[in-house]
Amino acid sequence: MTDLSELKVPGPIFEPLNTPFWDSAAEGVLKIQHCQSCQSHVFYPRPICPHCWADALEWVAVSGQGQLKSYSEIHKPGHPGWASIAPYVVGLVRLREGPTLLSHILTDGQAPRVGAPVDFAPTRIGENTLPCFRLAKDMT
Amino acid sequence: MRHLTPRAAISGIGELKPQRRTENVATMDMLMRVSAEAIADAGLTADQVDGLLVGPQVGETPQHVPAAVSEYFGMMPTMSNVVDLGGASGHGMIWRAAAAIAAGQCETVLCVIGNHRNPIPPRAANRNPAREFDTPFGASGANTSYALLMQAHMAAYGCTPEDYAQIAAGARANAQLNPMAIFYGKPASVEDVLASPLVASPLHLLEIVMPVAGADAVIVTTAEKAKQGPHRPVHLLGAGEKITHRAVSQAPNLTSGPLKPSIARALDQSGLGIQDVDFLSLYDCYTIMVAATIEDAGLCQPGQFGAWLRDNGGMGHTAAKPINTHGGQLGFGQPDLAGGMTHVVEAVRQIRGTTGARQMKKCDTALVTGNGATMSEAVALILGGAA
Ligand SMILES: [Zn+2]
Numbered sequence: 379m380t381d382l383s384e385l386k387v388p389g390p391i392f393e394p395l396n397t398p399f400w401d402s403a404a405e406g407v408l409k410i411q412h413c414q415s416c417q418s419h420v421f422y423p424r425p426i427c428p429h430c431w432a433d434a435l436e437w438v439a440v441s442g443q444g445q446l447k448s449y450s451e452i453h454k455p456g457h458p459g460w461a462s463i464a465p466y467v468v469g470l471v472r473l474r475e476g477p478t479l480l481s482h483i484l485t486d487g488q489a490p491r492v493g494a495p496v497d498f499a500p501t502r503i504g505e506n507t508l509p510c511f512r513l514a515k516d517m518t
Numbered sequence: 519m520r521h522l523t524p525r526a527a528i529s530g531i532g533e534l535k536p537q538r539r540t541e542n543v544a545t546m547d548m549l550m551r552v553s554a555e556a557i558a559d560a561g562l563t564a565d566q567v568d569g570l571l572v573g574p575q576v577g578e579t580p581q582h583v584p585a586a587v588s589e590y591f592g593m594m595p596t597m598s599n600v601v602d603l604g605g606a607s608g609h610g611m612i613w614r615a616a617a618a619i620a621a622g623q624c625e626t627v628l629c630v631i632g633n634h635r636n637p638i639p640p641r642a643a644n645r646n647p648a649r650e651f652d653t654p655f656g657a658s659g660a661n662t663s664y665a666l667l668m669q670a671h672m673a674a675y676g677c678t679p680e681d682y683a684q685i686a687a688g689a690r691a692n693a694q695l696n697p698m699a700i701f702y703g704k705p706a707s708v709e710d711v712l713a714s715p716l717v718a719s720p721l722h723l724l725e726i727v728m729p730v731a732g733a734d735a736v737i738v739t740t741a742e743k744a745k746q747g748p749h750r751p752v753h754l755l756g757a758g759e760k761i762t763h764r765a766v767s768q769a770p771n772l773t774s775g776p777l778k779p780s781i782a783r784a785l786d787q788s789g790l791g792i793q794d795v796d797f798l799s800l801y802d803c804y805t806i807m808v809a810a811t812i813e814d815a816g817l818c819q820p821g822q823f824g825a826w827l828r829d830n831g832g833m834g835h836t837a838a839k840p841i842n843t844h845g846g847q848l849g850f851g852q853p854d855l856a857g858g859m860t861h862v863v864e865a866v867r868q869i870r871g872t873t874g875a876r877q878m879k880k881c882d883t884a885l886v887t888g889n890g891a892t893m894s895e896a897v898a899l900i901l902g903g904a905a
Contacts, residue, residue: 390654422651448673448772450665451719456658465719468657470666470767480666480767482655492673508654 382482383502387459390506396423398437403509408498410477412438421477442498444471444511449483449490459504471496471511484512524753526616527744528901530560530737531863536700536730536851540634545578546590548632548733553591556735561748562626567737569618569627570595571611573855574602576633587630597623603761604890605801607631608734608859609897613757615738625740632733633854648765658718660803661726663766663892665718668806670772672720675821677809679720683711684824685805686725686848688833688841693849695835695876700730700851725805725848732853734863745904752869755790755883756900758783766892776896777887778814788900790883792816795900797868797884798839799861802846811887835876843868843876858888862899869903 390400399422402409411420415432419440426433449469455461467483467490483490484499490513499512532555534548549572557564572587579586584598597618601610608631615627657663671677690706693699706714706724714723744751758780763769785792792815802808809823817839818826827833833841844850844864847857865884867873881903888897 387656388653391650396650422647448666448670450662450669450721451716452656452658452662452665453715453719454658454661454717455656456661457653457656460656460658465716466656468655468662468666470670470772478767480652480655480657480765492670503654503656506654510655 382463383504385459385463385504387457387504389504390508395425399423400506402437403500404507406500407439408442408509409437409439410473410475411435419473419475419477421473421479441474444473444496446470446483446490446492446494446496447472447478448492469496469511482508482510484510486513488513524741524755524902526619526738527741527751527753527904528612528736528866529739529744529747529749529751530556530562531866532556532559532735533698533860533863534632534733535698536732536853537635538700538730540636540731543634543636543731545575545632545634546587548634548731549587549630550591552632552733552735553628553630556628556630556737560737560739562737564591564593567593567626567628568595569597569615569624571599571601571615571627571629573607573631574600576854595624597627603888603895603897605803605855605858606888606890606895606897607855608736608862609886609888609899610759612736612738612754612862612899613759613897616754619738619740625743627738628735629738630733630735631856631859633731633856635729635731646764652765652767660892661718661721664804664806665721666766667772667810667893668720668804671806671810674773677821677824679712680708681824682725682805682809683708683722684827685802685808685833686711688827689802689846689848691832692834692843692876693845695843696845696850699845699849700728701845701849721804727803727847727852727857730851730853732851732856734853734856734859736859736862736866750870751904752866753902753904754899755902756784756787758787758898760896761894763894764891769892769894773810773820774814775810775889775893777811777889777898780896780898781815781885781887784885784898784900788902790900792885795883795885796881797865797878798841799865799884799886800841801858801861801887801889802842802848803852803857803889805848807889807893808841810893815885835878840878843873843878861886861888865901869901
């Protein structure tokens with residue numbers, strides 16, 4: 379199996395608004411925006427809060443704990459760069475703080491299931507270290 | 519009740535045969551051919567069209583689309599716009615046309631949408647949140663999004679792969695009665711669907727539409743004027759629209775979509791209940807979309823679409839409530855954004871009684887649904903034949 383770091387796949391498009399998300403994840407800390415006015419956590423990054431429209435967003439570290447809302451095992455990737463590791467798993471992760479993001483799910487051979495707990499697991503994919511998530515060890 | 523008095527009607531339709539590939543054909547050429555067909559079908563001439571609604575020109579004309587199309591067609595409409603709601607674009611055109619007529623801005627609107635399928639150039643840089651925050655993790659566009667929706671639906675309600683596969687098999691069976699369909703002469707059983715390769719679990723290849731070139735056009739005019747046409751007028755009795763998100767990660771609900779309130783509004787405007795509707799022309803980019811729509815329409819409880827379909831006697835023109843008699847996009851092919859409009863055109867044909875071998879015994883009313891992006895752009899229409 380190819381190492382994820384050897385993949386030639388499209389990476390993030392960096393711009394001032396989203397760089398704190400990618401940079402902090404690469405440094406091992408999951409950060410998203412938080413609104414000081416309505417106290418909502420916000421993902422993906424916005425210039426102002428999409429919940430209350432206050433210009434009061436700050437970057438904060440979050441728990442990195444989440445739950446798998448759904449997942450799919452990708453057998454036929456849209457981009458040929460992913461083909462060497464197919465099938466692989468992507469999923470929708472609802473963070474404990476509220477927002478949901480799509481991410482790459484590291485299964486360590488476990489079968490994913492909807493509702494499974496997952497943890498932030500920064501992982502090198504191609505040229506970048508990305509905020510991936512790992513299925514928590516099955517306690518049963 | 520807030521009945522919409524039928525003031526607008528569909529009086530003309532046009533549809534090009536789906537093609538897997540085109541060579542050196544501009545989208546604009548296809549739009550002009552299919553428009554000519556719809557205008558002639560309505561018994562009109564092009565100079566009688568004073569409204570023009572068009573779809574986005576994928577990979578062709580990025581801006582000033584209404585002006586570019588008007589000029590190409592030799593038209594000078596008094597109302598024109600692009601309707602950009604993915605697979606719901608065609609449906610969105612129909613009520614906007616009726617609204618523009620009611621507003622006194624025009625009398626006869628050409629609604630046209632289509633796309634060529636010449637060898638496609640490499641994807642250009644695409645700047646939107648789905649590209650920025652989904653693609654780097656290995657998500658693969660619509661297939662991944664609908665796989666995630668389907669997995670969530672399965673997990674919530676315990677539906678089986680067979681439940682969803684019967685939708686693809688039913689669509690293929692219907693396509694056997696439509697010589698225009700890309701899968702005419704190519705039926706597929708539930709077993710065939712489940713034996714086809716997994717593309718993105720739990721979606722199998724045959725649960726996903728085949729992209730084709732094609733185009734559809736519809737003429738919407740006043741109810742009064744439609745009476746003078748050669749066909750039974752098909753009135754717009756109600757419409758509902760709702761847009762909730764773009765990327766699947768931002769969906770407020772993974773198992774029910776914006777078609778739920780859209781269908782409710784359309785029915786309310788029409789004064790009909792869902793059980794009063796004869797024909798279901800349901801947007802079907804993937805099997806899960808039909809499953810969710812049957813439930814969102816209130817035909818059964820959430821999670822019960824599989825049993826409901828079996829009780830319905832399948833999807834054919836002799837079923838209790840026939841569904842997608844043209845084959846749906848799963849059987850007909852998906853001519854890009856015109857795919858949604860094929861559901862409008864088939865509903866008009868069923869209400870006119872002109873489908874031939876697949877004609878329903880009685881069809882006076884139809885629910886037509888459109889869906890775009892990640893179960894996030896929805897339009898529902900209730901169409902009814904003139905008495
Ligand atoms: Zn706020």
